Amino acid sequence: MPPTITLLSDFGSxxxxxxxxxxxxxxxxPDATFIDITHDIAxxxxxxxxxxxxxxxxxxPARTVHLAVVDPGVGSDRVPLILISPGGHKYVAPDNGLLTHVVAHSGPLKNVPHEHGFLEPYRAEVPDRWAAYEIDPGRAASELSNTFHGRDLFGPVAALLAHGAAPQGLGDRVGEITCLNVPGPSSGGDSLSGRIQYIDHFGNAATNIREADLTDIEIIVACRKFVADGPVDSYAAASGPGAIIASHGFLELFETNGSAAARYSLAVGDRVTVTSRVEA
Amino acid sequence: MPPTITLLSDFGSxxxxxxxxxxxxxxxxPDATFIDITHDIAxxxxxxxxxxxxxxxxxxPARTVHLAVVDPGVGSDRVPLILISPGGHKYVAPDNGLLTHVVAHSGPLKNVPHEHGFLEPYRAEVPDRWAAYEIDPGRAASELSNTFHGRDLFGPVAALLAHGAAPQGLGDRVGEITCLNVPGPSSGGDSLSGRIQYIDHFGNAATNIREADLTDIEIIVACRKFVADGPVDSYAAASGPGAIIASHGFLELFETNGSAAARYSLAVGDRVTVTSRVEA
Amino acid sequence: MPPTITLLSDFGSxxxxxxxxxxxxxxxxPDATFIDITHDIAxxxxxxxxxxxxxxxxxxPARTVHLAVVDPGVGSDRVPLILISPGGHKYVAPDNGLLTHVVAHSGPLKNVPHEHGFLEPYRAEVPDRWAAYEIDPGRAASELSNTFHGRDLFGPVAALLAHGAAPQGLGDRVGEITCLNVPGPSSGGDSLSGRIQYIDHFGNAATNIREADLTDIEIIVACRKFVADGPVDSYAAASGPGAIIASHGFLELFETNGSAAARYSLAVGDRVTVTSRVEA
Structure with a gap:
């Protein structure tokens, strides 16, 4: 049985x-199996x-092939990539920052430019023990449309990788890939300053602040009109606004049985401030 | 090949x-197979x-494992359940009423409190030939986040059950589970009084009235501004509002090529009145 | 392993x-495998x-069984169909025009009535080397609800076909099926006049004009408030409105990083005019 192929895109349903x-x-x-991660990225x-x-x-599981296509530059000269993780995961995606959070699992990314904006793209070194390849379309695709490389290029490459093809047969190794600037929080004086980096279907807002970043277990979390004590241990432990270390490992702003994003007009990029509840 | 694992949730897409x-x-x-029932529950x-x-x-088919996670109480002390049906289906879900309609297939539920509101939760006896177990997280989960027991607890339990694990190895048997009050219609004089219990994607409104509840084959169905003769044999047999015994076995209010719920402002819980078209 | 069964419907998620x-x-x-094409047709x-x-x-791949159910006439006397393509694909669908574009791959359809409206249904000859069968429900379905023949009839027929059943065992062969009128563009003087025939999730509007219909490589494409030079080679090659030969092979109207349909109020059926940029 070949490894699972996962798919992620903004293609909608x-x-x-x-x-x-x-x-x-x-x-x-013919015996490929698929898991859709999502096709409803905005x-x-x-x-x-x-x-x-x-x-x-x-x-x-290791050996899984991940096909990720959010590709506003399709048909332009943006590069198609294969990225192999130290654990043996195989990613196929356009080189536009899509692989940022996958690579960031290996630790802080190198060569982030100073004064670089939140989520702004830059060229990052491929970390140690990872390998990136620039796909040569001529070695994988029989015919290439102007608008749908998911079907014409990335899909065929995923099939070849799932069948066991070596990535070096499909393209040349490269030392840099595009990443988005996703810094951690900054601390100043008595407070921690982070950002909202993702808002989910429930309206829960994930920050870029991890549990290890918190220097106190009794905090006040604020962002626009949202203010909550925290962190709590369950969504049911608050009534109204709450803050919790969620399943992704980041501090999350939520509204019990409601949408924090809608209620407090939260957006990706918004500043989140964390202060101690205990006076120094 | 292990049995199919189905998934149902409000996680969105x-x-x-x-x-x-x-x-x-x-x-x-590794050879698990999945069918998504839906992830778009509100x-x-x-x-x-x-x-x-x-x-x-x-x-x-029998032996299918069903993973159902709509779980506003995640992280609180609500109980995680395994429920085994007489036919050998295995359900994994939080104990919050999610299994009500599955269990109701065995017949009317016992110990419904008098004067209990529509859809109000209560503790129901597990019916004969069914078996319920309170999952012991320590026997199934390696690590438990605050917010995503679908991933950290219910999923691993489903994998174990699909692999053939005995439910009694994963938790202790219990005699009661939470159910929602889903009464049948009541009859009074010449009319039958039911409720809308579900509205689907097309705007069709399912009542809690079954074909066997109808004492006449020529009826008038009314709910708010909706009035229709019925029941008809096909959606195409009416123009405008209609009533039909639908595929779920319940009397359904529909609008030909439109949304009855939107057009007549129907909502779950609304009273539906059925009267005979023939004068007594 | 039986062939894949694909599913397409308007059942929503x-x-x-x-x-x-x-x-x-x-x-x-029991070893059926499924690919959802979409269930989010309007x-x-x-x-x-x-x-x-x-x-x-x-x-x-050849032998795939395709189950397609958009079926406003469910429960009426509309005919359930099996259609076998020359390449060995097996389609199961109501006979209401759903198979039009599948059949049109074989070339222009015959007996289109003169002066027939865009997308208007008519009875078309089944093309050479294709075979159509009117399903006899008695040979495939054990029980038939009023409202859900996808579950009660088309699904069981798909299972039988995937298992290797011969279509002639499930119904009688027919010579005509319902198709929608999907004409190509018409040319008059210096211009080509087509229609928008589909609008996708991104708001890109597919016309019925193919690359081979274009007599010039430098064109102006107009539809309502939309005007663009074209065709370009990538979405990124335009800023604002653009026209491109897209992955479906048709000329497509798009808006770079936006929705052309929303921005220019485009709708299916709208006239699209193509003129040469070079003066004659």
Whole structure:
């Protein structure tokens, strides 16, 4: 049985684009099996796609092939990539920052430019023990449309990798890939200053602040009109706004049985301030 | 081949939560296969989830494992359950009423409190030939986040059950589970009084009135501004509002080529009155 | 391993209807495997369903069974069909025009009535080397609800076909099926006049104009408030409105990083005019 192929995209659910990719893979690899991570990333939202991919893909068994296509630059000269993780996961994606959160699992990324904006793309060194390859379309695709490289290029490459093809046969190794700037929080005086980096379907807002960043277990979390004591141990432990270390490991702003994002007009990029409840 | 694992939740389609559950299951059971029942239950709507689960899950082959997670009480002291049906279906879910319609297939539930509100939860006896177990997290989960027991607890339990583990090895047997009050219609004089219990994607409104409850084959069905003769034999047999015995076995209010719920402002819980078209 | 069964419908994602179909198929064919093409066709939109099915289904391997259910006439006397393509694909669908774009891959359809409206249904000859059968429900379904033939009839037929049953055992051969009128563009003087035939999730609008229909490589494309030079080679090559030969092979109207349909109020059926940029 070949390894599972996962799919993540902004193709939506109405038009059958993911099924067209799977059809092409099944023609090359009749016993392929698929898991959809999501196809409902907001159109062209590479940052959201990267966050979800980083949360979910590394949880699959080793050897899993991950096909990720949020690709506003399709048909331009943006590079198609294969990325191999130290654990043996194989990622196929356009080189536009989509792999940021996957790579960030290895630790802080190098060569982030100073004064670089939140989520701004830059060229990052491929970390030790990872390997990246620039796909040569001529070695993988028989025909390439202008608009759907998920079907015409990334899908066939995923099929080849799932079948056991070596990535070095599909492209040349490269030393840098595009990443988005996803810094950790900064601390100043008595407070910690972070950002909202992802808002989920429930309206819960994930910050970039990890449990280890907190210097106190009794905190006040504030962002726009949202203010809550925290962190609590369960969504049911607050009534109204609350803050919790959620399943992704980040401090999350939530509203019990409601949407924090809608209620407090929270958006990705918003500053989140954490202060101690105990006076110094 | 292990039995199919079905999944039902309110996780939505954007964030990859169901895929994170599947990833964990595949690590434990590499040849697991999945069918998604739905992940688009409205957030925290346990009653809707229960209706859909009750309609769909029992149609799967015996031995199927059903993972159902609509879980506003995640992280609190609500109990995680395994429920085994007489036909050999295995359900894994929080004990919050989600299994109501599955259990109701065995007949009317016992110990419903008098004067209990529609959809109000209560403690129900586990029916004869069914078996319920309170999952002991220590026997199934290696690590438990505050917010995502679908991934950290229910998923691993589903993997173990699909692999053939005995439920009594995962928790202690219990005699009661939480159910929602889903009464049948009441009859008074010449009329039958029921409720809308589910509204689907097309805006069709399912009542709690079954064909066997109808004492006449020529009826008038009314609910708010909706009035229709019925029951008809096909959606195409009415123009405008209509009433039909639908595929779930309940009397359903519909609008031909439109949404009855939107057009007549129908909501779950609304009273539906059925009277005879023939004067007595 | 039986061939893949694909599913396409307007059942939406919330109610579990596709899973109910799959449950019934798994009971008949325990090792069935499924690919969802989409279940998010707009309710009762047979034309959109036909376009998506025609784009995606033929890309699957030969022998694939395609179950397509957008069925406003369910329960009426509309005919249930099996259609076998020259390449060995097996389609199961109501006879309401859903198979139009699949059949149109064989070339222009015959007996289109003169002066027939865009997307208007008519009776078309089954093309050479294709075979159509009117399903006899008595030979395939054990019980037939009023409202859900996807579950009660089309699903069981798909299971039988995937198991290797001969279509002639399930119904009688017929010579005509219902198709929608999907004409090509018309040319008059210096311009080409086409139609928008599908709008996708990104708001990209597919016309019925193919690359081969264009007599010039430098064109101006206009539709309502949309005007663009074209065709370009990538979405990134335009800023604002653009026109491109997209992955479906048709000229497509798009807006870079936006929705052309929303921005220019484009709708299916709208006239699209193509003129040469070079003066004659």
């Amino acid at each position: 109405a038009d059958g684009f993911p099924a067209a990719i799977k059809a092409g893979i099944l023609k090359r690899l 159109p062209q939202n590479v940052a959201a796609a990267s966050f979800v991919l980083g949360q979910v893909a590394p949880r699959f | 954007a964030d990859g939560f169901p895929a994170a559950i599947k990833a964990g299951i595949l690590k434990r059971l 957030p925290q709507n346990v009653a809707a989830a229960s209706f859909v689960l009750g309609q769909v899950a029992p149609r799967f | 919330a109610d579990g209807f596709p899973a109910a179909i799959k449950a019934g198929i798994l009971k008949r064919l 309710p009762q939109n047979v034309a959109a369903a036909s376009f998506v099915l025609g784009q995606v289904a033929p890309r699957f």
